[in-house]
Amino acid sequence: MRKENSVNLENEQALETECPFIFALSLMGKRWKPAILWKMTEGIYRFGEMKRAIPQISEKMLTQHLRELETDGLITRTIYPEMPPRVEYALTKLGSSLQPILEQLNNWGEKAKKTKMKK
Amino acid sequence: MRKENSVNLENEQALETECPFIFALSLMGKRWKPAILWKMTEGIYRFGEMKRAIPQISEKMLTQHLRELETDGLITRTIYPEMPPRVEYALTKLGSSLQPILEQLNNWGEKAKKTKMKK
DNA sequence: TACGGTAGTTACCAAAAAGTAAGTATGTAA
DNA sequence: TTACATACTTACTTTTTGGTAACTACCGTA
Structure with missing residues (x-):
């Protein structure tokens, strides 16, 4: 808190x-959020799928980050009232619009890494 | 530590x-670094100038962030052996190459803020 | 000899983020 | 009635980040 x-x-x-x-x-920009967003550009993910896709993340952090991303309008959360429960997460329009910027920063990051390694 | x-x-x-x-x-992406980089796209800054440009930052954090930016190859630090001392900070090529991306994320941020306010 | 100006450094403390592990709810199926 | 699967919660602890305030070093000048 x-x-x-x-x-x-x-x-x-x-x-x-x-x-x-x-x-x-x-x-x-917080810890696991880029990884989550990155994965989601591939398509819809369920909670458990995302957990398996990012094995080091704890359930607590995954829930927390997913909720914040939802609150901030980057992803949607859809609950299917089945048993066992099914919850699907997908990028919103706003979330998808981040993708090209993520890619550019990704490229910049690769460049920066090389620059740093040269020294 | x-x-x-x-x-x-x-x-x-x-x-x-x-x-x-x-x-x-x-x-x-850490706390004051975007602000520092942002200012520096305007040109060279001295330690004290930057301090005045970002009034809330403490000397400790300013020093720390400037040193990390230097280590990571985003800025240069030039010491002039005068009295009183003069130290100038400027963007490197790598640092400057961030600028267009900063601007895009900036625009995206404005869009995101509007999206969030609508709700 | 004390004071001003620049650019820090240091020790200590408060606050925030992240991790761990155990527990919850629901219905189905063995 | 016990276990299983999914999607979480919760209480607690550890680790990391950030802030505060006092102190350092240097030289010129009053």
Whole structure:
């Protein structure tokens, strides 16, 4: 849980408010989120499928990140009232629109890695 | 200081290693780094100038982030042996090459903010 | 000899993020 | 009645990040 007041939190919020770029990072830049989004560009995933696709993630973190991505409008969550339960996750329009940027940053990352290794 | 072993650290490193995108985020996606890089696209900055340009940042965090950006090859640090001392920071070629991507993510962030506000 | 200006460094503490492990709910099928 | 499958929750602990405030080093000048 978060405290309601702290310089730390105030700074974070101020940055997110005044800079759309930092706001963007707050939506998709945390630990497992890029991996989740990346996988989802391939199509629809169920909870268990995603878990198997990213084996190191814990169920807690997977749930948490999926919920945040949903709240932030990047993915949809569809519950099928069956037994055993089925829940499917898919990218929204907004989520899909991230894809080309992810790819560019991915390319930049490869370049940066090479630059760093040369030294 | 970091521990030398923890699942947390291992996960982070595994993700950075296998995904250039997450690696890219590790270079430019932490708290004040986007703000610093953003400012620097305008030109060369001295330590004190940057401090005044981003008033909420503490000296400790500014130093720390500048050093990491330097280590990662995104900026250069030039010391002029004068008194009082003068140190100038500027983007490297690699750092500059981030600029168009920053702008795109920035635009995406604005779009995302609007999407979120509608609800 | 104390003071100003620049660019830091350091020790310590608070807050946030991430991980672990055990537990929940539901219906079906053995 | 016990186990299975799926999709989570929850309480608790560890690890990491960020903030605060005081201190350092250097030289010129008053």
